[in-house]
Amino acid sequence: MRLPLLALLAKEPAHGYELKQALEQTFGAAYPQPNIGQIYVTLGRLEKNGLIKGQDIDQSNRPNKRVYEITDAGREELAAWFAEPTEGPRVRDEFFMKLVLAPGAGGSDRLALINTQRRHYLNVMRGLSRLAAQDRDNRVAQLLIEGAMLHLQADLDWLERCQEELD
Amino acid sequence: MSRSGPDTARVAATPDADHVLPPAEAMLWAQDLVKTHRGAETATHAVRHVDLRVDRGEFVAIMGPSGAGKSTLLHLLGGLDRPDSGRIWLDGQRVDGLSEARWSLLRRRTVGIVFQFFNLVTNMTAADNVELPALLAGMSPRQARARREELFAELDLEDRARSTPAALSGGEQQRVALARALVNEPGLLLADEPTGNLDSRNTRDVLRLLARYHASGQTILLVTHDARVASGADRVISLFDGEIADDTALHAPADGPTTVADVLRLKG
Numbered sequence: 001m002r003l004p005l006l007a008l009l010a011k012e013p014a015h016g017y018e019l020k021q022a023l024e025q026t027f028g029a030a031y032p033q034p035n036i037g038q039i040y041v042t043l044g045r046l047e048k049n050g051l052i053k054g055q056d057i058d059q060s061n062r063p064n065k066r067v068y069e070i071t072d073a074g075r076e077e078l079a080a081w082f083a084e085p086t087e088g089p090r091v092r093d094e095f096f097m098k099l100v101l102a103p104g105a106g107g108s109d110r111l112a113l114i115n116t117q118r119r120h121y122l123n124v125m126r127g128l129s130r131l132a133a134q135d136r137d138n139r140v141a142q143l144l145i146e147g148a149m150l151h152l153q154a155d156l157d158w159l160e161r162c163q164e165e166l167d
Numbered sequence: 168m169s170r171s172g173p174d175t176a177r178v179a180a181t182p183d184a185d186h187v188l189p190p191a192e193a194m195l196w197a198q199d200l201v202k203t204h205r206g207a208e209t210a211t212h213a214v215r216h217v218d219l220r221v222d223r224g225e226f227v228a229i230m231g232p233s234g235a236g237k238s239t240l241l242h243l244l245g246g247l248d249r250p251d252s253g254r255i256w257l258d259g260q261r262v263d264g265l266s267e268a269r270w271s272l273l274r275r276r277t278v279g280i281v282f283q284f285f286n287l288v289t290n291m292t293a294a295d296n297v298e299l300p301a302l303l304a305g306m307s308p309r310q311a312r313a314r315r316e317e318l319f320a321e322l323d324l325e326d327r328a329r330s331t332p333a334a335l336s337g338g339e340q341q342r343v344a345l346a347r348a349l350v351n352e353p354g355l356l357l358a359d360e361p362t363g364n365l366d367s368r369n370t371r372d373v374l375r376l377l378a379r380y381h382a383s384g385q386t387i388l389l390v391t392h393d394a395r396v397a398s399g400a401d402r403v404i405s406l407f408d409g410e411i412a413d414d415t416a417l418h419a420p421a422d423g424p425t426t427v428a429d430v431l432r433l434k435g
């Protein structure tokens with residue numbers, strides 16, 4: 001949450017609620033609705049660290065709102081974020097542990113483990129397809145969903161390899 | 168049907184094997200299908216004692232690694248290849264012993280097939296590719312044209328009617344092939360890796376269309392390696408080494424992820 005908020009503030013100063021709306025509009029329904037409380041907490045922390053600075057604006061009939069802008073230190077932090085490669089999702093090894101250790105440990109046979117895992121992935125894939133159909137006009141959301149689908153496809157292909165090799 | 172070899176004992180163990188009737192809801196029913204490809208020195212057991220039932224209105228996907236026998240199974244069910252043994256009923260009719268000519272008739276009226284490489288007739292227009300099988304099935308030219316126009320409107324192909332396949336994109340060719348498969352309103356649509364040669368966007372379009380025809384009652388059996396395609400089905404059968412390793416109904420999306428972040432979190 002920290003760095004995405006910094007990235008939004010690098011574009012223009014904004015207050016907490018505007019940042020929440022910007023996140024929602026950018027990522028669409030596919031992304032979890034950002035919690036406004038979490039946004040305020042994060043902004044407070046960023047300000048304490050000198051990455052943004054806030055200024056209270058008076059509003060008639062309503063509490064003041066605090067508008068934030070990014071500082072030079074914030075821009076440096078953001079530049080470092082953009083410059084670094086990002087660690088991708090790793091293969092989760094818990095399933096593989098089960099698969100390797102189940103025979104002889106009184107667990108299910110390997111085919112049953114593989115089938116359970118495959119059913120799970122297929123149902124997740126089905127959920128994603130539904131999600132994609134709901135948010136068809138948001139290209140960012142569509143790409144996110146497509147990415148998740150491609151990861152799942154790789155997981156399914158890998159299950160087949162496990163089945164071939166360990167049978 | 169006469170049988171010989173090691174399968175005889177198996178078949179005889181089933182009571183009244185030749186007198187069973189398929190369940191009324193079954194659009195497709197196959198029992199104990201066996202197919203072995205014989206090379207010069209080796210025999211590959213492509214399909215080994217497969218039982219399969221697809222009910223009317225169901226959308227079933229068959230998945231599995233390449234070489235698992237998926238396409239061979241589909242070819243047996245569409246009469247494009249003959250089983251060594253086993254029985255097949257289509258729409259209540261026993262079909263495994265039919266002649267090639269009878270199968271051709273069935274494929275015109277009862278079974279529509281879509282292939283990975285589209286298999287359109289290259290020197291005919293898109294419209295003729297679709298209208299010809301309708302004419303062969305006995306429709307008048309006027310009816311065939313009306314039906315083709317209806318399908319082209321649904322498949323967003325209206326301005327492609329006069330093009331030959333070579334002038335069409337892969338996605339368009341597959342939509343024409345889908346129109347051809349559906350022109351005679353077959354009870355069963357078979358599809359062999361229908362998106363195997365398409366990019367992501369065209370895959371999505373074909374999927375959307377299959378879902379739409381399924382929603383209007385079309386029974387579909389497709390073979391795919393693409394889990395996105397399979398996840399559109401009601402049921403997924405996993406084929407491995409010519410045998411069914413799993414057969415599962417997919418859940419309502421309620422237990423699936425509600426956001427992409429859920430999925431990313433699942434994956435750690």
